[in-house]
Amino acid sequence: MRLLLTGAAYQLRLLRRSPGDLIALATTPLLTVVFLAVVEHNGRPDLAVNAVLAPALIALWGMSLLIAGDMIDAERATGTFEVLVATPARLWPLFTGRVLVVTVVSLLGLVESWLVATVVFGVPLRVAHPGLFAVTLLATVLAMSGHAGVMTSLFVLSRSARIFQNSLSFPFYVLGGVLVPVALLPAFLRPVSTVVFLSWSADLLRDSLRPAAPDSPVLRVGMVLGLGAAGAALSWWLLSVVLRRARRTGSIALGG
Amino acid sequence: MTESPCIEIEGLTRTFSHRIFLARRPITGTIALDHVNLIVEYGEVHGLLGPNGAGKTTLCKILATILLPTAGTVTVCGSDVVTDPRAVRRRIGIVLGGDRGLYGRLTARQNLRHWGALYGLHGTALRSRIDELTERFGLTTRQHDRVETFSRGMKQRVHLARGLIADPELLLLDEPTDGLDPVAATEFRALVGQLRAEGRTILLTTHNMAEAEQVCDRVSFIDNGTILDADPATLSALVSRYERIDALGVTEPTRARVSTIAGVERVEDLPDGYVRFHATDRPAATAVLRALVDAEVTRIRNSEPSLEEIYLHLMGGQRGMRVD
Structure with a gap:
């Protein structure tokens, strides 16, 4: 726990020193404008919820993936990754603490898209099930942090994480039902989507904004947390395997 | 019963292989260390002298558990670097040369706090340790400045403070004066001299003969992954002989x-x-x-004679060495 807090404290200090890391939040209002304009033009106010949540979830995923990848690249660039490996600290909680901070900060994207909807488009948004909404957000943040760790572990093996970051974004936006609900995706994609926590989160968040009572909320929150825990366990295992491999191959200090 | 050495290396070999895409077996490339044996006693300041690419940093990284040996055994402070790396890490500090190993966007104090936390220090113990180290290394007035604004000499003081944050039994200094101007290098050597006087065990890699002579109790020459042990008396004899x-x-x-x-x-x-x-x-x-x-x-x-000549006499090799 202490290492998790150490990682979180370090990331907070870095964010204060380099606001450029929050660039994803600059695009969130623009995406909201685009999505809401399409919704309004087509006379589908029922899809406003999708248009508001999608940019926020994109910010959440994008920022988490960015920090997960850049973390290793940046540590290698400063030569601190080798020194980190040489400390007795377990790196998994340290990295997870860092991602957790960025994921929490990325929730500002939700505030932004909400403001764009109400102020610019005059769309009245009301959270019909605030408790479920809050719990789902919390579960999503935790699950996101667990999954980002998988990326961090894999990025240890890569000389440049940027290619993977860019390639991994859009498949997950689709499989995670970020804009288009999974139910509307081609049938062959749905089984894959069920193991992507973001698809459960996105559906649940949308349902919590609508007046109708959501189906099986506890089970669905459980799925988000369960998949998040599975991601966290996978990332913990992967990091130890990958670090041992990097120590064997001499690729701890790889870069460029 | 005699105390076991601080560093005990036996038959250490490290090769670097690379794998071609889709190839089943890796291709064995460079032999960085070739059946190296070395003993460093507690309280000794041991210099590892050799040209660039000789294997000094590889040896340092294996001792710091950053790299795994390909063959042989390496024991640091009684623990094996392969089977018990965490125990080794708790008892060592490492200082890398150049700009490696610090977070430039954080202040000196924030760096020390972060690294101290990674060694399990916190609260009052960490604060007083940071106070002690910033005071000792002349960083007090600039402890709240970002490290990226520091000169190389100042950065190297922060490096040394970071390496000592957990009061390690063994300090690994990998080319610590590399890139420092002569004044900063002299200051740094004086600091190492203080640590030596305290009886701390230090392994120092360098290609600077004067530096080794100034701060080391004993030196080893390394080139092409092979090591030759020598004490200052042997060196002096060689210097006066040739x-x-x-x-x-x-x-x-x-x-x-x-x-x-x-x-x-x-x-x-x-x-x-x-x-x-x-x-x-x-x-x-x-x-x-x-x-x-x-x-x-x-x-x-x-x-x-230059270090190169002594080196050639010692190693019987054909390869020269840069002497600063």
């Missing part, structure tokens, strides 16, 4: 006559017009001087 006499205005007959003196190893023309006679011992050097004076050569100077 002498060089340079002379200006030496005629061909004199040169021919002097080069036949027993103990004259070779004769070399220097860019400044001097002719250098390499003598293998003191009597030979004396004979060379006498012959030159008899030949009425008046512009004579003598000098000690």
Whole structure:
């Protein structure tokens, strides 16, 4: 726990020193404008919820993936990754603490898209099930942090994480039902989507904004947390395997 | 019962392989360390001297558990670097040369707080340790400045403070004065000298002979992954044994006559017009001087052999070494 807090404290200090890391939040209002304009033009106010949540979830995923990848690249660039490996600290909680901070900060994207909807488009948004909404957000943040760790572990093996970051974004936006609900995706994609926590989160968040009572909320929150825990366990295992491999191959200090 | 050494290396080999895409087996490439044996006792400041690419940093990284050995055993402070790396990490500090190993966007104090937390320090103990180290290394007035604004010399002080944050039994210094200006390098060596006086065990890698002589109790030469142990007495003997006499205005007959003196190893023309006679011992050097004076050569100077020459004599190799 202490290492998790150490990682979180370090990331907070870095964010204060380099606001450029929050660039994803600059695009969130623009995406909201685009999505809401399409919704309004087509006379589908029922899809406003999708248009508001999608940019926020994109910010959440994008920022988490960015920090997960850049973390290793940046540590290698400063030569601190080798020194980190040489400390007795377990790196998994340290990295997870860092991602957790960025994921929490990325929730500002939700505030932004909400403001764009109400102020610019005059769309009245009301959270019909605030408790479920809050719990789902919390579960999503935790699950996101667990999954980002998988990326961090894999990025240890890569000389440049940027290619993977860019390639991994859009498949997950689709499989995670970020804009288009999974139910509307081609049938062959749905089984894959069920193991992507973001698809459960996105559906649940949308349902919590609508007046109708959501189906099986506890089970669905459980799925988000369960998949998040599975991601966290996978990332913990992967990091130890990958670090041992990097120590064997001499690729701890790889870069460029 | 005698205490086991701080570092005990036996038959250490490290090779670096690379794998071609889709190939089933890796291709064995460089042999960085080749059956290295080394012992460093507690309280000793041990220098590891060698040219760039000799294997110094590889050895340092294996001791720091950043790299795994390919073969052989390495024990640090009683723990094996392969089977019990976490125990090793708790008892060592590492300082890398150049700009590696610090977060530039954080202040010196924030860096030390972060690294201290990674060694399990927190609260009052961490704060007082940071106070002690910033005071000791002259960082107090700049502890709240970002490290990226520091000079190389200041950064290296922060590096050293970071390496000592957990009060390690063994400090690994990998080319710590690399890139420092002479003043900063001298200051840094003075700090290492203080640590030596405290009886701390230090392994220092360098290609600077003067640095090794100044701060080390014992040195090892390393090149092509092979190591040769030596103590300062051996070095001193070599320095005094291999002498060089340079002379200006030496005629061909004199040169021919002097080069036949027993103990004259070779004769070399220097860019400044001097002719250098390499003598293998003191009597030979004396004979060379006498012959030159008899030949009425008046512009004579003598000098000690360079590290490269000592190194070649020690290793019997063909490869030279850069001497700063």
